[in-house]
Amino acid sequence: MTISPISRRHLLQAGLAGAGLSLLGARPGRAASAVNFQLSWLHSVQFGGSYIAQSKGYWADQGLEVTLSPGGPNAPVEPPVVAGTALMGISAADYTAAAVANGAPFKILAVAMQNNPFTIASLPGNPVHEPKDLMGKKIGMATANTPVLQALCEINGVDMSAIEIVPTQYDAAPLVAGQVDCLLCWLTDLPVAMTMQGIDNVTMLMADFGYAVHSQTYIATEDSLKNRRAELLALLKGEVAGWRDYKADTDAAAALTVEMFPDAGLDLATQKLQAERQIPLMFSDLTEAHGFGWWSEDTVAANIETLGLLGRKVSADLWDRSLLEEIYSS
Amino acid sequence: MRHLLGALAILMLWQGAALLLEGRFLLAGPWDVARYMAEHAGLLGRALRITLLEAFLGFVIGNGAALILAVTVILLPRLQALIGAVALLVFCLPLVATGPILRVLWGPGIGPQVTLAALAVYYTSFLPLVVGLRAAPASWFDLVESYGRGPFTALVIIRLRACLPYFFAGLQIAAPAAFLGAMVGEFTGAERGMGVLAIRAMRALDVEATWALASLAAGVSILFYSALGAVGHRLFPDRPALILSAQSSAQPDNWVLGMLRAVALGLASLITMLLLWWAMMELGDVNRFFGKRPADIWHFLVTAPEAAAHRATLWQAAQDTLRYTLPGYGMGLALGLGLAAIFTLFPTIAAGVLPLAIALRAIPIVTTAPLIVLALGRGATGTITIVAVMIFFPTLVAALQGMRQAPGQVLDLFDSYGASRFTRLILAQIPAMLPAFFAAARMAVPAAILAVTVAEWLATGSGLGNLMALTASTSDYNMLWSSTALVTLLAGLGYALVAMVEKRVLAEMAPEQGIGP
């Protein structure tokens, strides 16, 4: 029953790696090399750029056959990358840092979300516009995210003990039902869901208040970076091209997503709104100047500081920009 | 007719509650649910098809494994205790932790869904099979032996056929469990299926979709449960009453000897589990980053410098979990028993309610948990109730069926003295019920642990269930494996404890019902 990723990798190293051929993809009569790309959540327009790369053949053109593996509430994201069943994965700086602390040899190759999508969502009648407004409120969130709230409070000098945390499942019902005053969630899901249901809501993006944690980061192992560099380069190139198209027409990206995954239960209007809301998180002056996925020493420094507040000690060499530099220099 | 009225009453209650809660995005009434189903028939149909396929494959594989295990136990009776204990421990593995591990082992595809479905069914099929494979008079085996044929011939000619009614009863319980396993398996990163849609619907605040999916899952479970029940009833009209009976072993004369034997068995199964764990990791060549070995966990919990802190975290979570599990377990058993007693005293109520209770038993916990949390909140009450509900239905059904085991002549004797219903209940029906009740109480232990860890993971955010979900997302795999091992150990210990009480009580109260061959 067990697939043996490691032995597969040994085989690769033994002979096939040089030829840039993965054993998995070495199907007869096809030169394409097959790689698995581990997404961090269920299929949705969140990964719209990747779907564009897939459907427009940005990967196929480079001889790459990509499988996009969805995530889920109980899905492992980092382990397949460590094990080699996935060449690249989508993580976030905090999760990547945690994995590295536990011995995963990861590098962040690119940053899709320059601004962290964590948001405090509330209702207009009882709004949270800035961190100070949180005091005296009941916030619904997964207790796993307590350090996130802690970091936000610390950055903004808010007394955390004045906030009551109510453990909730990740859905908007408790806020709408009045069980809590606000929710800790992603800008791109629960607020979008509420808007689509006709519920006015107020959002406060934590990134606007100093919470600097790169999200939707592309990760791979040091080993892959060394030995499967060509494939990683091709993967990222496709991503860059895909997200360029995404930015040009988010509606088309949403439509493509719904079309590609008819069984995912996606709603076109919701996907369109989500696609639109994602733009300011992913594209900034920095990406305007240098290209999709880029980061600067300054943003990394800010990340290291926030990660420190989250209890994660990392150094700047967690970020490896060499692939991006190679892509944008040509 | 009565069932129809019962179902109608539920539908009306449901619609009423929906109207009451309108605009709070908690509850969609049957009318909205039906409309949603009609409008999205294609989507739901495709999702149902894939989840059913996963469940079916898991069902076949899980029951096949159960059959192989049971046959092994029959042919090698010396291994019975060990195989039984290890099979139980594997069954107790928390799916919050096994899900991601299976996903890593399998990679993309339906592997984890099928495996979780198989894991969800094999134990509840294994137990009745072991009983069923022995459910034949000794003279049949003498007959085979008198022609010089061995155990294998007896297996083929007698046992495999004699076990069919028991096997069928096991299959009936397995069908909803397989569906649940497949749905939860989809949480580990599936492309499509009911589980995928359920996550999406909850996040999108799509109450109609959420309830449509819950209703569909419940409906499918009830359907398969009832269908298998009907087929089984047709094929084997005399259904076995006690399908999850203990595997009886000769009572040792000496109490101390019995204890020693139990301890030896515990140790042997522990060592076997550790070996299986280690072998699985080594043979699968699973990466040490997440595929921790027993030695890693030993280091993490015992020899590492921060071991004390790790143990404290683990212990704190375990205490939280136990705080919910124990009252929920007790409440579930007590309610099931109490209601069974009331139904026995007033049989007219039972006739209407029992089919409903049997059907409700089939509804998977992923469906019930959020609803209960909605109703009772995310605190202790909600979690305890989830545990209690998980245990309540099987206990009620088992206790009621058990009370019917009271021999007719004994009841006639009571009647001939004009004894009251209550006397009859206390002196005849409750003692007759004990074996069935304890069988249910034993199986309720893993069920309670499953319920509490799922509730902690999805709702309350505390305890071992939460710790497992949390450590999986932050790559703290040492803690994840430690929690997994602890949960499994607790479930195994709880089961053994109930089995011990069972043995003592049955020896006192119902020696003639000493179960097994």
Place this chain on the structure above:
Amino acid sequence: MSPRDMTEASAPPEVICRDLSMRFGRGKTAVQALQPTDLTLAPGSMTALVGPSGCGKSTLLRLIAGLEHPSSGQVEIDGDSPRRIRRAGQLAVAFQDPSLLPWRSLRSNVALARHLARLPKDREKVADLIAKVGLAGFERHRPAALSGGMRQRAAIARCLATDPRLLLLDEPFGAVDELTRRRLNIDLPKLWQARGVTGLLVTHSVHEAVLLADRVLVMSPRPGEIIADIPVPLGRLRNARTSLPEFAQTVAQVNAHLSQSAALP
């Protein structure tokens, strides 16, 4: 089967029990089921074993069949262990209950014996036996659809389906009513008496023992031992001769031994 087996296949075996005893359990709770017993069953003879309940009759029969292992002594069947004759498919045992598999038809139950004895299928023989035990027309019936007496007859048919050389009957008519029992006592012996078999019949009916056997052994209450060995001075197929004084005398003789043993402390 070796050529030697083939030549012997039709000849009834000699059964010799030497110093055979059986003790169940250990320590204080041990039960002596059978006192050390010596016994020889002559080839081709039918021996009846009578005695009070629990005296060890069935135990003795099971020891000869090799279904139990003796605490002491041994059983020799043609100079070999019971295992050999079982393996050769030349033993047939009729148990106290008919032991028909409820999910098989009558025909299939009878045919099962041949399957178990590794003999080729023989539909005609099975049909013939079913007819001979008076069950023609019931071939497709399941045991549940048959009366107690019919089931007993089916069990006898099954016993004979393999042409056994050694036939052990453990109260095969114990569970049927008296009328049926008499009918069976008349009908069935013809079937095995026509062939050469060595037989042992355990029964608690003295009438039956004298009717069916060439020799009647009387056992004492537990711990059982053989206290009398009474030859039956009548030819076979004696059902027409039950009115003869010899029959009544033999019955009286057996009864006397039985009551004498029962009077012991």
